[in-house]
Amino acid sequence: MKQMKYLLDEEEIPKAWYNIQADLPTPLDPPLNPATKEPIRPEDLARIFPMELIKQEVSQERWIPIPEEVRDVYRIWRPTPLYRALRLEKALKTPARIYYKWEGVSPPGSHKPNTAVAQAYYNMKEGVQRLATETGAGQWGSALAFGTMLFGLKCTVYMVRVSYDQKPYRRIMMETWGAECVPSPSNRTEYGRRILKEDPNNPGSLGIAISEAIEDAATHDDTKYALGSVLNHVMLHQTVIGLEAKRQLEIAGDYPDVIFGCVGGGSNFSGLVFPFLADKLSGRKPELRAVSCEPKACPTLTKGPYMYDFGDSAAMTPLLKMYTLGHCFVPPPIHAGGLRYHGDAPLLCKLTHEGYMEAVAYHQTEVFQAAKLFAETEGFVVAPETSHAIKAVIDEALRCRETGEEKVILFNNSGHGHFDLAAYDAFLRGKLIDYEYPEKLVQEAIAKVPKV
Ligand SMILES: *Cc1c(COP(=O)(O)O)cnc(C)c1O
Numbered sequence: 410m411k412q413m414k415y416l417l418d419e420e421e422i423p424k425a426w427y428n429i430q431a432d433l434p435t436p437l438d439p440p441l442n443p444a445t446k447e448p449i450r451p452e453d454l455a456r457i458f459p460m461e462l463i464k465q466e467v468s469q470e471r472w473i474p475i476p477e478e479v480r481d482v483y484r485i486w487r488p489t490p491l492y493r494a495l496r497l498e499k500a501l502k503t504p505a506r507i508y509y510k511w512e513g514v515s516p517p518g519s520h521k522p523n524t525a526v527a528q529a530y531y532n533m534k535e536g537v538q539r540l541a542t543e544t545g546a547g548q549w550g551s552a553l554a555f556g557t558m559l560f561g562l563k564c565t566v567y568m569v570r571v572s573y574d575q576k577p578y579r580r581i582m583m584e585t586w587g588a589e590c591v592p593s594p595s596n597r598t599e600y601g602r603r604i605l606k607e608d609p610n611n612p613g614s615l616g617i618a619i620s621e622a623i624e625d626a627a628t629h630d631d632t633k634y635a636l637g638s639v640l641n642h643v644m645l646h647q648t649v650i651g652l653e654a655k656r657q658l659e660i661a662g663d664y665p666d667v668i669f670g671c672v673g674g675g676s677n678f679s680g681l682v683f684p685f686l687a688d689k690l691s692g693r694k695p696e697l698r699a700v701s702c703e704p705k706a707c708p709t710l711t712k713g714p715y716m717y718d719f720g721d722s723a724a725m726t727p728l729l730k731m732y733t734l735g736h737c738f739v740p741p742p743i744h745a746g747g748l749r750y751h752g753d754a755p756l757l758c759k760l761t762h763e764g765y766m767e768a769v770a771y772h773q774t775e776v777f778q779a780a781k782l783f784a785e786t787e788g789f790v791v792a793p794e795t796s797h798a799i800k801a802v803i804d805e806a807l808r809c810r811e812t813g814e815e816k817v818i819l820f821n822n823s824g825h826g827h828f829d830l831a832a833y834d835a836f837l838r839g840k841l842i843d844y845e846y847p848e849k850l851v852q853e854a855i856a857k858v859p860k861v
Contacts, residue, residue, distance in 0.1 A: 413495055415657040417488035422480050423652040426645045429683045429756060431471035432690045437641070437759055440727035441717060446861055449727045457626045457634040459535040462528065465642040473645060475527075482526045482559055486515040487649065491657035492822075496786040503806035504815045506663060509822040510654045510681060513789065517582070519824030520677040521552035521637055524646035528635045529556035538631035539563040543593065543618030546572050546746035547579025548792075548824065549637030554588035564588035565632075567595065567621045570613035572746070578828045593618040600624055600723055615750065616722025616736065623725055638674025639720065639729070639754045647680025650821060655684050658819070665697065665819040667805060671797040672701040672710065672768070673747040675754030677823040678798075682766070683756075685819075689765060701761065701768040702797035704776075706741045706844045707749050709734055710761055710768035712851055717861040718752060728861065731758040734846070735854025741844045743773050744832035745793040751854075769801055772843040776800045777836035780826070792824040793832050 430437060439448035451463045458466075465473060475483075494507040512520035532540060540557055543566070544550030550566035557564040566588050573580060573592040580590045593613045594601040598621045604611050611617075619636075626634035636643065658664060668685060670678025678701055688694035701710055710732050718733040720726035731752040740749035752758075760766045773793070780796035782803065783789065791799065798820045809816050826833065835841050 411493065411495055412661065413493055415491040415660050417653060417656060419484050419488070421653070421656060422483050422487050423475060423649050424480070425472040425474050427648040427652060427684050427687065428468055428471055428473055428645055429686065430641065431469050432687055433759070434690070434763070437755055438730035440729050441861065443719070443724065443728050443859065457623060459531050459537060459633055461531040461535065462642045465645055466640060476530060479527050479530050483649065488653045489514050489650070491654055492787070493661070494787055497783060498806065500782065500786045501803065501806045501810065503810045504813055505806045505809035505818050506815065507802060507806060507818045508658065508661070508663070509820050510650055511789070511822045512650065512677065513791070513822060513825035517548070517552045517555050518827065519548050519552065519792065520647060520650060520680060520821070521549050522555055523649055523680065524637065524643045524676065525552040525556035525635070526559065527646045529553070529560045529562055532633055533560040533562055537562065537633045539565060539629070540635045541565045541567070541622040541625040541632055542635045542637070543567045543615060543622045545569050545615050545749070546576055547583065547828070548747055550588070550590065551579050551582045551586070552637065553635055554583040554586040557588065558586045565625060566590045567593035567618040569593060569615060569618050570611065576828065593621050595621060597621065598624040614722060614739070619721040620723035620725050623721070638676040638750070639752065641756055643676050644679040644683065644754055644756050647676045648683050650677070650680040651682060651684035654681060654819065663817045664694070666816040667698040667700060667818055669700050669702055669798045669801045669805070669818070669820040671748060671794045671823060672703050672753060672757065673794060674750050675757035677821050679754060679757050681821040686760065686765060699766040700801060701757065701766060702801045703768060703770050704743055704745055704748050704797065705770045705772050706743045706846055707734065708770045708846055709751065709753050710758070711770040712846065712848065714855060715758060715762050716858065718858045720752065728859070729755050731755050732761070733858070734851055735858055737854050737857050741846065743844065744829065744835070745773065745776070745797065747792070747794040748797065771797055771800050772845070774836070774841050774843050777833070777841060779803050781836070789822065790826045790833070791822060792826045793829050795823045
């Protein structure tokens with residue numbers, strides 16, 4: 410009988426994170442100070458991030474040791490299982506071998522605590538009392554609430570107003586773990602008060618919530634800011650996923666031909682793919698393909714230009730070199746809330762720009778169809794974000810059926826969809842609307858990005 414899942418022992422939780430910066434053919438373009446257009450200095454970031462994370466952000470060391478206290482927390486759910494999707498393969502009648510790493514087993518239900526726990530730890534070590542952050546639908550906020558609770562920090566989560574009103578379950582989770590959840594825009598910050606004055610019923614956006622959380626951190630000495638994706642240190646922490654998967658595939662006697670992952674800010678996919686991309690960068694696996702999967706409604710990698718832009722809509726963050734839809738981008742209301750960010754991680758963008766990675770985009774209806782087939786075969790009801798990767802995997806497996814190729818396909822199953830059942834309901838009732846973000850709006854938004 411074929412083996413269905415590959416499990417590792419607790420001692421096999423990686424002891425170091427893999428830093429792909431050490432292996433890039435050319436260095437990453439640095440973040441810029443928007444006023445001077447000069448590279449940001451580490452001191453500029455010290456008000457909102459702890460020193461250790463700032464060091465990791467720019468580190469060129471290939472391996473960064475994972476503190477024992479962080480590994481000890483990882484033991485709650487890591488190593489995560491690697492599954493062979495035997496039932497999906499059978500349903501598709503494909504000769505391809507499909508594997509997936511299952512990150513939905515963490516207490517918050519996604520990959521996000523891999524970095525939330527590490528960030529909470531380093532802040533605690535440096536005497537920080539409280540972390541401030543933003544959250545859309547609540548995935549990141551709940552992961553940080555979990556991480557801060559374990560290391561005795563307070564946590565304030567600015568949650569986008571519409572989600573706060575419409576999606577109470579993740580808020581309740583955050584509060585259960587002891588975090589304070591504030592609907593954004595709020596009257597806690599200068600920026601929030603300004604927005605509420607213009608429109609007391611402003612529904613909020615991720616960009617506004619980021620700006621509020623940064624302002625909170627910058628104006629309180631005991632408080633720092635935490636970001637759940639995009640930054641180099643977040644990609645770094647997520648590499649535990651790929652490092653474990655590599656070991657598990659070794660046990661299975663396989664190596665991927667193609668790797669898929671959904672991309673919102675890029676962290677779950679980078680975390681899986683970077684340890685494998687090391688083999689492509691070094692020339693050992695020149696044929697390896699890595700494909701980012703995103704919504705057609707927020708087509709950052711497939712339609713955005715590669716240029717410097719702000720990370721937030723209030724234009725307060727440093728300028729980051731990335732594919733972007735413009736920091737003023739207003740995302741259409743699709744159900745994959747975690748994939749609606751206007752930019753993507755500079756590391757993933759650079760590797761895409763230089764041809765080491767590719768990207769595809771899908772409509773939400775086809776993505777939910779794929780998620781339904783996955784639930785019917787593999788059993789797991791996955792997050793709408795993750796479903797983008799599953800759509801790509803199914804398409805690839807069907808191509809293999811045509812050609813007879815026994816390709817090895819790997820993807821990151823980044824989280825469960827137990828709090829997204831209203832979206833499944835809309836799909837099942839035929840109420841989902843597909844939306845393609847028009848090229849013209851991309852051009853208009855890009856015109857508002859400062860020239861570097
Ligand atoms: C947040 C989230 C994503 C998107 O964020 P990335 O940084 O691109 O990984 C994807 N899947 C799940 C389950 C998420 O919670």
